[in-house]
Every structure is written in C-alpha cells, then in structure tokens.
Amino acid sequence: MNRAAQSVCVSAFLFAAFAGAADRQSANKDFAWVQARVQEIAVKPEERRLDEIGWAKDIREAKRLAKETGRPVFLFTHDGRLNIGRC
Amino acid sequence: MRAGPLSNQKVISLLNEHFVPVYTVNEEYTDKGSAPPEEKAERNRIFQEGHAAKLSVGSVHVYILAPDGHLRDSLHVAKAAQSEHLMAMLEKTVAELKVPKGKPVVAPVTQSQCPPSPPGSIALHLSARSLDGRGAWGDFPVEDWIVLSSDESKRLLPGADAVSIGATWEIPREVATRILTHFYPATENNDVSKNVFEKQSLKGTVTSVENGVARARLTGEMKMAHSFYHKADGKTVEATVIGFIDFVPAQGKVDSLKLVTDEATYGGGKFAVGVRLVR
Numbered sequence A: 001m002n003r004a005a006q007s008v009c010v011s012a013f014l015f016a017a018f019a020g021a022a023d024r025q026s027a028n029k030d031f032a033w034v035q036a037r038v039q040e041i042a043v044k045p046e047e048r049r050l051d052e053i054g055w056a057k058d059i060r061e062a063k064r065l066a067k068e069t070g071r072p073v074f075l076f077t078h079d080g081r082l083n084i085g086r087c
Numbered sequence B: 001m002r003a004g005p006l007s008n009q010k011v012i013s014l015l016n017e018h019f020v021p022v023y024t025v026n027e028e029y030t031d032k033g034s035a036p037p038e039e040k041a042e043r044n045r046i047f048q049e050g051h052a053a054k055l056s057v058g059s060v061h062v063y064i065l066a067p068d069g070h071l072r073d074s075l076h077v078a079k080a081a082q083s084e085h086l087m088a089m090l091e092k093t094v095a096e097l098k099v100p101k102g103k104p105v106v107a108p109v110t111q112s113q114c115p116p117s118p119p120g121s122i123a124l125h126l127s128a129r130s131l132d133g134r135g136a137w138g139d140f141p142v143e144d145w146i147v148l149s150s151d152e153s154k155r156l157l158p159g160a161d162a163v164s165i166g167a168t169w170e171i172p173r174e175v176a177t178r179i180l181t182h183f184y185p186a187t188e189n190n191d192v193s194k195n196v197f198e199k200q201s202l203k204g205t206v207t208s209v210e211n212g213v214a215r216a217r218l219t220g221e222m223k224m225a226h227s228f229y230h231k232a233d234g235k236t237v238e239a240t241v242i243g244f245i246d247f248v249p250a251q252g253k254v255d256s257l258k259l260v261t262d263e264a265t266y267g268g269g270k271f272a273v274g275v276r277l278v279r
Helices: A003-027 A031-041 A059-069 B009-018 B037-052 B083-097 B150-154 B173-180
Strands: A073-078 B020-025 B061-065 B071-076 B122-130 B142-148 B168-170 B196-210 B213-225 B236-248 B253-266 B269-277
Touching (some): A031 B122, A031 B236, A031 B253, A059 B020, A059 B061, B009 B083, B037 B061, B142 B173, B173 B196, B173 B213, B196 B236, B236 B269
Antiparallel strands (some): A073 B061, B061 B071, B122 B142, B122 B269, B168 B196, B236 B253, B253 B269
C-alpha cells in the first residue's frame, strides 16, 4: 500500500472511531439524563423575581385599584414579553 | 429592567408596598394589536399628558400615575434600568404623595403562564439559557410556550401500525419547526417568522412498548439563521438535540415529551434549551 493510500486509510479509521465515539457518547444520554437536563435548564424561581411583584392586569385595572387604594400607579411599557424574558 | 431593578429587593418592596404596578406589551397596543380599544386609548392618553407636561415620553418607559390616574412623572428605560435612578423616583413619589406602606394590592402570581389550549392539543414549555454569557444575553434564561394542535401532536408520532421496538420515523418538518424555531438564547429579535432553517431533522426511534404505551428516543440536528437584532446579521444557531416521547399509539396521544440540546452554539457562544410537555 503506498503512502497516499495509507494516509486515506488512517484518516478513514480515525473518522470512523470519532463518529463511533460521538454516537456512543450520545447513546449514553438516556431518559434519566434527559430528564435531569430538562430540570437543570428550566427557569428557576430565583431567576423570575418579577413574579414577586403584584402586577395589575392592565392599565384600566391599575387605575381602578389606584383610585380605590389611594396609591400611585407604576407603569412600565416595553417591547417583547417581559413575563417570559423574550424582550 | 427584568434583570436589574425588577430583581432588586428594594424596588420589589417599594412597588408592592406603595404602588399599583402594571406593565404593558407595546405590540399589543399597536393599531392591529390585541389590546382592547379602551386600553389603547388609556395608554395614548398617558402619552398625550406626558407631551403636554413636557415629560419624557416613549415606547419603553416608566410612567408614574397619581391615584387619580393622571401622569405625574416618567423615566426613559435607559435610566429606569439603573436601580438607583428608579428607586429615587419611586421614593420621591412615595414621599410627595405620603403613600402609607401596605401589602400588595394584587397578589403576586407567576407571570409566565401556560396559555389556554383547545381539547386534544398539547402545551410545551421551553427554557433557553446561555451557558457562557457569549453571543447572547445571559442575565436570565428565557422561555416560550408552544401549543401544538391536536393534528400537530398526532403528527409527532409514527402510524399506530409502525410501532415496534427499533422502528424509526422522521417527524414532519413543519411540525418539528414549530418546536425547533424557538431554539435560540436571549436575543433582542424574537420574531421567529424570520428564522430560516438551513438544516433540520428530528427523528424518533421506538425503545420500548409496555401496556400500550410506547417510548421513543428523539434525536435531531438543526442549523437556523436567527439575527440578534432586527436586521440580518448572518448569525446562526447550530444544535444537536436529544429527547424522549411517550405516547399511546392506539389513540395517537402524547403522554410525555422531553427534549434538550446536546450541543448548541449561537453567535460564538454556547447555550442550552430544554422542552417539556406541561399539558
């Protein structure tokens, strides 16, 4: 076998070994792994502190409650969706 | 705002104890937006009062209304996002109006809620977070709620007669897209209609069938153009995904779905996404 052919064979062997290793790594990621990973990635309560604020539903409700309670309104207008962080 | 003042304990306490807090989504208040006309009129009134009083007015702002509903102060978000500036404004308002301390007027509840879903549909909750703070905002993870119709949820599954251990099937592209198009970390642009898939596959392989319930392993990969801001920037999401789906073949019903990124990159950084069926 000449050098070029040897080189191709070695490369093919290494590629197959690599691909096999990647498949084996992926195959080790079973149901328990996926379940744990979903939990790890999920948003935690401490990452959603705006949930600790008592938000009125809309401007009209805020106005009504303000009049009833004698409190001022804090209104934040924004683009996107603050509640899910896509903003 | 969310990562800064709205996560600051002093600001949270001030808002709960002395104010009626509310936030609005600008997209809902456009001419074609979903807010009722009376709501849009209220927001416009506030803006008009701001202009008349020569206060700062803009679409991303904090506005303070007096108890009678009229505008008394405002702050551009660039300043409001700095907790010390916002607190100064709130404390000044409390002092001037002599607002006594009290409990929240509205009981705090989780703001990210599963949307209503018609019978037969399934609701998926997605979380996405930057793993290294590179290429995307990383102050907090972001979420999406994805409701798949009854038809779409059935199309996640193989035909009932094709369910045996080892059987594989490809999830139709348009159904996989409904989920995978949300696989990106926190960016300014959240218009998924502009996402373009250069590569996408999601397939299932049945791993067990017990008491009429099948479990299949999901594997997939994607390459999707998604711009960080609202103009094309050539950035792409590249990801491999792994998951499991439990289903009742005879009924075409999905009992459980969990899907996560194995490796995912965007804008030179790494991120992770997790999806689970909630309802």
